[in-house]
Amino acid sequence: MSTTSTPQSLNQRIYQYISTESKRMNFEPKEKDKDLNFRLMEGMDPLIQLYQNIYHTHPKADQTFEKLIETLIDFAQKREPELKKRDAAKKQNWFLSNELAGMSLYVDRFCENLKNLKSKLGYFDELGVNFLHLMPLFESPAGESDGGYAVSNFRKVDAKFGSLKDLIALRKAMQKQDMYLMLDIVLNHTSHRHEWAEKAKAGDPEFQDYFYMYDNRWIPNEFDASMPEIFPESSPGNFTYVPECDKWVMTVFHNYQWDLNYMNPAVLVAMVENVLFYANLGVDLLRIDAPAFIWKQNGTSSQNLPQAHELLRLIKQCVTIASPGMALLGEAIVAPKEIIKYFGTGDYTAKECDFAYNATHMALQWDMLATGDTRVMLAAQQDILQKPFGTSWITYTRCHDDIGLGYEDSKIIQVGKDPYQHRKFLKDYFSGNYPGSPSKGALFSSNPKTGDARISGSLASLCGLEKSLEEGDELGIRLSIQKILMMQAHSFFIGGLPMIFYGDEIGYTNDYSFLNDPGKSYDNRWMHRPMIDWVKNDRAHESGTIEEQIFSGTRKLLGIRKSLPVISDWKNLTWLSPHNIHVAGFLRAFGDKKVYGIFNFGSETAYLTWYAFKEHGKTPEKLKDHWTGNEFEVGMDNEYLIIEPYGFHILEVQKG
Ligand code: GLC
Numbered sequence: 310m311s312t313t314s315t316p317q318s319l320n321q322r323i324y325q326y327i328s329t330e331s332k333r334m335n336f337e338p339k340e341k342d343k344d345l346n347f348r349l350m351e352g353m354d355p356l357i358q359l360y361q362n363i364y365h366t367h368p369k370a371d372q373t374f375e376k377l378i379e380t381l382i383d384f385a386q387k388r389e390p391e392l393k394k395r396d397a398a399k400k401q402n403w404f405l406s407n408e409l410a411g412m413s414l415y416v417d418r419f420c421e422n423l424k425n426l427k428s429k430l431g432y433f434d435e436l437g438v439n440f441l442h443l444m445p446l447f448e449s450p451a452g453e454s455d456g457g458y459a460v461s462n463f464r465k466v467d468a469k470f471g472s473l474k475d476l477i478a479l480r481k482a483m484q485k486q487d488m489y490l491m492l493d494i495v496l497n498h499t500s501h502r503h504e505w506a507e508k509a510k511a512g513d514p515e516f517q518d519y520f521y522m523y524d525n526r527w528i529p530n531e532f533d534a535s536m537p538e539i540f541p542e543s544s545p546g547n548f549t550y551v552p553e554c555d556k557w558v559m560t561v562f563h564n565y566q567w568d569l570n571y572m573n574p575a576v577l578v579a580m581v582e583n584v585l586f587y588a589n590l591g592v593d594l595l596r597i598d599a600p601a602f603i604w605k606q607n608g609t610s611s612q613n614l615p616q617a618h619e620l621l622r623l624i625k626q627c628v629t630i631a632s633p634g635m636a637l638l639g640e641a642i643v644a645p646k647e648i649i650k651y652f653g654t655g656d657y658t659a660k661e662c663d664f665a666y667n668a669t670h671m672a673l674q675w676d677m678l679a680t681g682d683t684r685v686m687l688a689a690q691q692d693i694l695q696k697p698f699g700t701s702w703i704t705y706t707r708c709h710d711d712i713g714l715g716y717e718d719s720k721i722i723q724v725g726k727d728p729y730q731h732r733k734f735l736k737d738y739f740s741g742n743y744p745g746s747p748s749k750g751a752l753f754s755s756n757p758k759t760g761d762a763r764i765s766g767s768l769a770s771l772c773g774l775e776k777s778l779e780e781g782d783e784l785g786i787r788l789s790i791q792k793i794l795m796m797q798a799h800s801f802f803i804g805g806l807p808m809i810f811y812g813d814e815i816g817y818t819n820d821y822s823f824l825n826d827p828g829k830s831y832d833n834r835w836m837h838r839p840m841i842d843w844v845k846n847d848r849a850h851e852s853g854t855i856e857e858q859i860f861s862g863t864r865k866l867l868g869i870r871k872s873l874p875v876i877s878d879w880k881n882l883t884w885l886s887p888h889n890i891h892v893a894g895f896l897r898a899f900g901d902k903k904v905y906g907i908f909n910f911g912s913e914t915a916y917l918t919w920y921a922f923k924e925h926g927k928t929p930e931k932l933k934d935h936w937t938g939n940e941f942e943v944g945m946d947n948e949y950l951i952i953e954p955y956g957f958h959i960l961e962v963q964k965g
Contacts, residue, residue, distance in 0.1 A: 344397075345385045345630070349378075352630045355660075359623040363616055364574045373574035377627070380578060384585035385631040392591055395484070396634030402699050404594065404636050404663060404806060407876040409489065410867045411440035413708060414811035415456070416470050419841050423466070423475035427482050432846075434486065436814055436860070437867030440806065441483065442491040442596065444709060446470050450502045452828035453565040456709060456838070458493075458598060459500035463583040473590075480591040489593040491638070494584055497599040498566040501551075501558075505579075506567050510553035519576050520567050521559035521605060522551075528607065529557045536561070536611050541756040543831040561602055561611075571603055571620055581627050588632030594664065595628075597621070600639045600651065613647045621661050622653065638664035638703060644715055645669040645692035652700040659697040667702035667805055669693055672714050674706060674799055675764075675771070678792065679738040679748075681911040683893045684724040685731070689716045690884055701878040702805030706796045707771075707813055709838055711753040711763035712739075729760075739764045739771055747773030747785060749819060751833050767820075767837040768793055768813040774855070775818035788912075790816070790855065791955040794862040795908055798936070798957050801870050802906045803895065804878045809863070812839040815846055816859040869935040869959055875902040888921045892952065896925050903929065903962040909952040916949035929965035934958045 360377070364370040388396075412433065416422060420429050423446075433439065445457025448465045457467070466473050480490050499506055508516035523529055529548040536547050539562055548557045549564040559568040569576050587595055604616035621639060628635055639651040639662030648669060653661030670693055673686040696702065714735055718728035737743040739750040750766025769775065772792040777785030793816060801807045823835030849860035870876055875897050885894035891911030897904045905922065909915040922929055922943055932941045936959045941950065943965070952958065 345382070348385075348630045348633065349381070352626045356623065356626045356630075359619050359626065360574075363571075363619050363623070364577075367572075367574055370574060373578055377574075377578050377581060380582050380585065381627055381631045384582070384589060388589050388632060389591075392589065392632070392634065395591075396632065399634045405699075405701055405878040407874055408871050409440050409806050410438050410801070410870065411442055411489075411491065411703075411806055411808040412436075412438045412811055412814075413442035413444065413491075413808050415444045415709070415838060416446065418838060419811055420843075422469070423471040423479050427475075427479045430482060430486055430488070433488070436864050437871065438809065439487060440489040440491065440593075440808075442594075442808060445493050445495065446476065450500055450565070453500065453502075453563070454828070455563055455566060455832075456834075458495050459498070459563065459566045460495050461500040461502040462504070463494075463499075464586060477590060484591065490591060491594040491596055492587055492590070492592050493596045493598050494580070494587055495598045496569070496580060496584075497602045498560075498562060498568045501565045501567050503567075509558075509567075510551055512554050515575075517554070517556070518573050519570055519579075521570050522554075522556045523548075523558075524556055526557060529559070531607050532559070532605070532611070535608055537759075538756065540754055540832075541758070542754055559605065562599075568602070568605065571616075577620065577623070581624060584624060584628065585631050588628065588635045592635055594636045594638055596638045596640055597624075597662070598640050600662070601641045601643050601647070613641070613643055613650070618650060618654075618657075618661060621651065622657050625661055636663040638662060638666075641665055642668045642710070642713060642715065644717065645689060646717075649692055649695045652697050659699045662700070664701050664703055664806070665696075666708075667693065667704050667803075668713070669716050670702075670803065671705055671800070672712055672716060674796055675712055675739065676714070676716075676735060677893060677910040678772070678796065679735050679746075681891050682724075683887060683910060684890055685716070685721055685726070686893060687884060687887055688720040688723045694882070696880065698880045703808045704800040704803055704805035705808045705810065706800050707768045707810045707837065708808065709810065709834065711765050711834055713763045736762055736764065739766060741776070747776050747789070749773075749775045751836065753833055765833045765836055767817055767839070768796065768810070769816040769859075770819045770837070772796065774816055778818070786855065788955060790858050790862070791953075793859055794866070795910075795955050795957045797863055798866050798959065799893070799906070799908050801866050802876055802897065802904070802959060804876070804880075804882045804897065806878075807867075807870070810837075812841065814860055814863045815849060815856045817841075817845075865936075873902075873904055873935075873961065875899045875904050883925055885921050886924060888918050889915055891915045892917050894921060898926070905932070905960040905962075906957070907950065907952060907960065908957040909955060912954050914954060915952045915956075917952060918946055919944040919948055919950065920946040921950075927965055929962040931962070931964040932960040933963050934960050 420426050446466050447460050448462035448467045449457045449459050505516045505519045544563045547561050549560040551558050561568050601612045604614045605611040641648050641651045648665050651662045651665045677683050677686050714732050721728040721731050738746045739748045740752050741749045749770045750764050752762040753765040755762040772789045774789035777789050817839040819836040820839045823829040829835045848854040848856035879899050881897055881899050883896045892915050893908045895906050929943050
């Protein structure tokens with residue numbers, strides 16, 4: 310693929326290559342590989358185009374492309390017949406379904422290892438969870454692991470969790486119960502103990518080219534001038550000195566996480582091999598960690614660059630060819646306008662990542678909870694609603710990471726608030742520094758240079774449960790439980806695949822034991838990553854306990870979600886006009902089915918005029934609340950739906 314070849318002659322060469330390669334690999338004549346052949350032919354044009362856009366000037370572009378095609382054919386052929394059957398059985402856009410509900414968990418902190426997890430599948434079934442995101446499982450050095458996001462071997466399950474065999478056994482058991490599996494690929498970086506990094510340290514130029522390595526600080530200084538810092542407190546700057554080879558290497562996250570250099574096509578191919586290795590383990594949804602960072606360019610923020618999108622599109626094409634049943638989630642926790650681009654734009658609309666995190670709305674939920682005011686949330690919906698049909702959100706209230714208040718200043722200004730003061734209030738409120746705040750969280754990654762900070766803390770602690778328990782405040786406990794369930798309900802019904810963070814279904818408050826572990830104490834995100842105590846979880850079966858109230862409330866919500874197909878993510882979310890600024894109301898409609906979600910984020914009883922239900926199509930007459938079981942007649946415009954503090958209703962139109 311030299312720079313002088315025209316796209317046409319290039320295509321010809323590639324097709325020729327495929328057919329000779331196919332013959333060599335003996336697949337062309339076989340009936341069973343017809344589908345692969347078809348997918349290869351269908352995907353080849355975009356694949357070539359995308360690859361060429363990125364690598365056309367690279368001296369090894371041609372031979373590396375051939376290696377890429379070989380990799381796709383090889384992994385596709387190695388795919389187990391069982392998985393191929395599952396690929397074929399998955400309906401297009403299977404992942405939009407209201408019947409899916411997920412949980413994200415650390416295997417070791419949840420139940421020690423993969424074998425034990427297999428015996429816990431009944432727990433998920435009881436709760437109504439049929440989709441598991443297992444936090445990073447692959448080998449990662451203890452004490453320098455970033456919760457597994459610093460991988461030293463992409464193909465070896467870390468011994469603390471068990472083995473690859475255990476993982477496959479778990480996946481098979483899950484699939485038998487109609488469950489789905491999500492794992493991570495840490496695409497942006499490796500551990501400094503990965504074989505490639507070790508070879509680079511030893512002076513091997515081939516592997517030094519796998520990373521951004523420099524002889525001195527000249528270029529690093531230039532990069533640093535325009536790149537923000539991700540962990541300014543624990544890992545300031547974006548480069549780390551490597552004494553073994555006397556060079557500087559780019560480390561955007563922690564100093565032990567070396568950024569991979571995707572300008573080198575060999576890195577792309579090596580990582581596509583890992584992506585397909587995970588696909589062939591039976592992963593249904595692959596979480597691409599930190600995709601916003603995968604392309605760096607001096608003089609820019611090195612985030613969200615067009616080449617990062619091209620690489621993701623290229624990876625999507627590879628996956629579509631080799632393992633069509635696996636969907637992709639781009640973990641882009643960036644500005645709302647940027648997040649939306651990870652679904653693809655232009656000719657590639659809905660052809661990049663199938664999922665992204667609705668990080669904007671997650672943060673806005675917390676904004677509403679603290680302020681009791683829904684206006685900033687509504688102002689910021691414009692970008693979120695641009696998500697293309699056929700793609701979906703991961704919706705959530707908490708995950709293993711911090712909460713970043715990443716929505717735009719302009720949205721805050723639009724409703725007459727000062728962005729600096731507004732964010733300061735939210736940070737003070739959730740870190741418990743605002744007078745009267747019930748929350749017990751902490752600031753994460755405070756950057757004195759920019760004034761930025763994010764928020765750590767578990768769902769329960771941020772909702773006030775920890776403080777209320779300490780103070781023996783019964784009313785506070787009741788309100789916290791109410792807030793927890795309202796926050797979950799809001800994220801379960803808004804559209805997307807809800808992902809519960811483990812422990813939140815039981816109401817785990819912050820765990821401060823991380824402070825005694827030197828491998829974790831520098832990172833307060835560990836406060837909201839609990840060690841599960843199964844005696845506590847068993848209290849979910851004791852009527853009236855806090856654990857039972859939260860567990861059974863969460864289970865009930867998931868049950869309601871599963872009974873309402875209109876909650877599938879069919880791009881069918883409409884916000885109600887804000888007749889009461891404390892109440893967030895939306896309509897989910899499809900065909901003649903209509904469901905309203907009504908949430909009072911205020912600490913006082915709220916009154917919502919029935920007129921709010923008359924602005925979108927035919928006026929409903931009767932509404933059934935799936936949460937309380939009550940039925941409501943839609944009243945006159947000067948009459949009201951009355952919503953208790955932090956109360957909510959999931960109202961299905963019965964008549965009208
Ligand atoms: C992602 C992970 C986060 C990790 C970072 C670096 O954002 O969610 O936990 O620290 O990537 O890998």
